Amino acid sequence: MKAVVYDRTGPSSVLTVVERSPREPGADEVRVRVAVSGVNPTDWKGRRGRGDGARLDDAKVPNQDGAGVVDAVGANVSTLRPGDRVWLWDVAWQSVEGTAQELVTLPATHVVALPASESFDTGASLGIPALTAHEALAAAAAGPSRLAPGALDGRWVLVTGGAGAVGHAAIQLAAWAGAQVVATVSSSEKADLARAAGAHHVVNYRTQDVASAVRALVPGGVDVVVDVDVARNASSVVGAVAANGTIAAYATADLDVVTLPVMPLMAKNVAVVFVLTYTVSDDRKRDAVLAVSGALADGALRVGAEHGLPITRFVLGETAAAHDAVEAGTVGKVLIDVAG
Secondary structure (H helix, E strand, O other): OEEEEEEEOOOHHHOEEEEOOOOOOOOOEEEEEEEEEEEOHHHHHHHHOOOOOOEEEEEEOOOOEEEEEEEEEOOOOOOOOOOOEEEEOOOOOOOOOOOOEOEEEEEHHHEEEOOOOOOHHHHHOOHHHHHHHHHHHOOOOOOOOOOOOOOOOOOEEEEOOOOOHHHHHHHHHHHHOOOEEEEEEOOHHHHHHHHHHOOOEEEEOOOOOHHHHHHHHOOOOEEEEEEOEHHHHHHHHHHHEEEEEEEEEOOEOOOOOOOOOHHHHHHOOOEEEEOOHHHOOHHHHHHHHHHHHHHHHOOOOOOEHHHOEOEEEEEHHHHHHHHHHHHOOOOOEEEEEOOO
16 A cells, blocks of 8 residues: 655655555554545644654654545454444554555544545544634633533634634534634635634734724623634733633644733633643543534534635645645645545
8 A cells, every 4th residue: 555654854855655564453443544634734743843854763654634434443343344434533643653545554442433424525624623623612611521502502702713724613613512703814815714614703803903803792702712823812812802711722833932911811810721632631532522523413514615614635645745735824724635
């Protein structure tokens, strides 16, 4: 089978296509024939490493997310069988096996049924974005720990970077759970994407003051902020969040230090929570997977330009170019067609 691997960290040129033998699934494992591999910022950042060209102990296949068809199952696996359509999450986390290969063997816990009504593109676009979005939306101490229809009734959610992959998933999940959603964007084109995803209100942060615009919509402020860049957005989101609200930050762009206005946060008893989907507790991850599956079954998670997430496609031999496209900030979702 064909696989993309790298044996040292560095630029996308370290990625090469090789032939390798697929691994038979062991106990509690599943082997999946990958149809589509999804690319996220975490994939190129992990491949780049510290930029020192460090050699790896074993060659690694990149990419955390994907979708395909179960090819074989190991002992003790009773919930999946060959031929099942599935989506995959956290495949390459603490493993050398990612989804940029024709067949991948992984724990059955990371393989989830994909409804027949949903495309492999949708399945490969879930994983990191949707699970991160769920963790951010469920970060408030008051809950809910698992989103479902009605779980966010009466609440307001602000999603910064509403045209990004996580922002797109956060809009869809929050709307599915009953929230009123405000999204921030940087252009009219991205505003159209956020609305297509289901945002009820859109604020252009380049031409509007975010805090003022949000307060005009909801004078008391939003209950939850899902933030893509808290280091740069701190003043606006602090001004937009309600008393006893939550700011859930899942990225800080290229900055390592975040400066927050202490007194405004303290006066309103605002919780600032940092989110990394890889390291949340097993219980929280299970809740996220179940909630995403529920939203998927309800048709609430969709991709493509008509749903607010344009697709840019590559083939397996172009994985390096796909990584470069994500690093360059391509709007929407970058996918790799693995099968065929």
